[in-house]
Amino acid sequence: xxxxxxxxxxxxxxxxxxxxxxxxxxxxxxxxxxxxxxxxxxxxxxxxxxxxxxxxxxxxxxxxxxxxxxxxxxxxxxxxxxxxxxxxxxxxxxxxxxxxxxxxxxxxxxxxxxxxxxxxxxxxxxxxxxxxxxxxxxxxxxxxxxxxxxxxxxxxxxxxxxxxxxxxxxxxxxxxxxxxxxxxxxxxxxxxxxxxxxxxxxxxxxxxxxxxxxxxxxxxxxxxxxxxxxxxxxxxxxxxxxxxxxxxxxxxxxxxxxxxxxxxxxxxxxxxxxxxxxxxxxxxxxxxxxxxxxxxxxxxxxxxxxxxxxxxxxxxxxxxxxxxxxxxxxxxxxxxxxxxxxxxxxxxxxxxxxxxxxxxxxxxxxxxxxxxxx
Numbered sequence: 001x002x003x004x005x006x007x008x009x010x011x012x013x014x015x016x017x018x019x020x021x022x023x024x025x026x027x028x029x030x031x032x033x034x035x036x037x038x039x040x041x042x043x044x045x046x047x048x049x050x051x052x053x054x055x056x057x058x059x060x061x062x063x064x065x066x067x068x069x070x071x072x073x074x075x076x077x078x079x080x081x082x083x084x085x086x087x088x089x090x091x092x093x094x095x096x097x098x099x100x101x102x103x104x105x106x107x108x109x110x111x112x113x114x115x116x117x118x119x120x121x122x123x124x125x126x127x128x129x130x131x132x133x134x135x136x137x138x139x140x141x142x143x144x145x146x147x148x149x150x151x152x153x154x155x156x157x158x159x160x161x162x163x164x165x166x167x168x169x170x171x172x173x174x175x176x177x178x179x180x181x182x183x184x185x186x187x188x189x190x191x192x193x194x195x196x197x198x199x200x201x202x203x204x205x206x207x208x209x210x211x212x213x214x215x216x217x218x219x220x221x222x223x224x225x226x227x228x229x230x231x232x233x234x235x236x237x238x239x240x241x242x243x244x245x246x247x248x249x250x251x252x253x254x255x256x257x258x259x260x261x262x263x264x265x266x267x268x269x270x271x272x273x274x275x276x277x278x279x280x281x282x283x284x285x286x287x288x289x290x291x292x293x294x295x296x297x298x299x300x301x302x303x304x305x306x307x308x309x310x311x312x313x314x315x316x317x318x319x320x321x322x323x324x325x326x327x328x329x330x331x332x333x334x335x336x337x338x339x340x341x342x343x344x345x346x347x348x349x350x351x352x353x354x355x356x357x358x359x360x361x362x363x364x365x366x367x368x369x370x371x372x373x374x
Contacts, residue, residue: 002093003037003062007102010042010087010114011079014072016232017046017053020203021072025049029116032069036114037062045117046072051201051236052120060086066093068111078107120235124221130164131215132187134229138209140171141202143182143333143363148199149175156241159196163243164189172246176368178326179349180333181246183362196218196239200226208232250366251349254342257288259355260313262339265292266331268307272296275305275325282370284322287343288317296324320346321370330365346372 014033025031025048034045040062047055068091078100079087088101096111132140141160149157163170170183208229209216217228220238227234269283276283276296286293292311297304320343330349331339343350352365 001064001066001093003059004086004088005042005059007079007082007087008084011045013055013057017044017055018072018076019288020046020048020051020053022048029069029112031072032112033072034069034114034117036067038065044209046196047118049118053231053234067114068096069114070111074109076254121224123219123224127219127221128193128216132188134209134212134214136184136187137216140182141206144171144173144180145202146329146333147173147175147178152262155239156196156243159198159239160202161196161243162194164193175206178330179366185360196243198239199371201234201236204211251344254344254351256287256315256343258292258341259338260292260309262331262334262337264309266328268294268309269324269328272305272307275303276324281324284319284321284372286319287313321372322367323370326367330367340368
């Protein structure tokens with residue numbers, strides 16, 4: 001079997017799918033890329049047994065079809081140093097000896113039997129189909145991925161929950177301390193459905209989607225989901241289980257509402273949090289008429305800091321404590337210039353929403369308070 005392919009084209013496709021491969025795999029064949037040549041199209045696949053990512057590119061010239069597996073580390077390292085030029089692959093399908101010829105030299109390496117490579121699971125007859133625009137999908141993942149958990153006891157919290165209705169799709173993530181609910185009205189399903197996308201495939205999509213146009217086609221059943229993009233296709237195992245009722249934890253009646261400049265608040269939090277206790281990262285927000293006082297102290301080292309920002313607030317004075325790193329994370333994942341901090345009392349979660357919601361979106365972030373010592 002012989003084919004000629006662009007060196008940079010092949011390298012960029014292989015590099016994109018290589019993020020799936022684990023550093024340690026249960027099956028040695030999973031250290032490899034699967035390459036399949038059919039009718040002038042070279043399909044490339046990488047897998048960690050739970051997530052399979054594949055892409056394809058056209059070859060310039062080919063003689064014969066076939067499939068083989070090749071060490072991902074070897075081929076990536078070899079292609080990285082080759083400038084743009086045609087590569088000629090000569091593959092002996094009897095002993096899987098591979099010769100790669102380029103302008104000034106050649107590589108010789110051994111392939112592996114493609115039949116050992118695990119096949120991606122097929123979806124059941126009850127699979128649900130949904131279509132989401134690539135920019136909408138990317139925004140939903142970007143805003144919620146940071147709030148997912150790493151909880152072995154509650155695996156359902158370790159992914160992004162897609163709550164699909166006939167009117168909208170809501171992306172939800174929570175680790176028990178913070179929660180993101182991002183509803184989009186520009187995408188919807190034909191029926192009510194839901195699934196939980198694990199963190200790793202969500203991160204892979206986050207890296208692939210910026211270069212994608214058009215819609216992402218999602219097909220899923222109880223166990224697996226297939227994401228079909230313009231240039232890539234991903235099949236992944238879903239997290240099984242029932243996601244908690246996220247709407248029930250969002251406080252509805254929040255009389256204390258402060259409108260504040262987001263960038264100024266982040267800067268103040270970063271400065272003041274330097275002086276907070278390293279163990280708790282506790283910062284205190286005190287709201288009074290048209291100002292917000294941010295303070296922190298570390299009793300062990302006798303350090304403290306305090307800063308006052310102007311804001312729009314007309315309610316009664318109140319104080320609440322938050323973990324500074326969580327609050328900064330939330331503010332960093334909102335793009336609006338100003339945010340509204342909605343509070344009920346010091347023991348209930350704080351709700352943070354952008355003053356100006358993006359078109360056809362409803363974004364809400366929630367943070368659980370920390371107990372103040374005073």
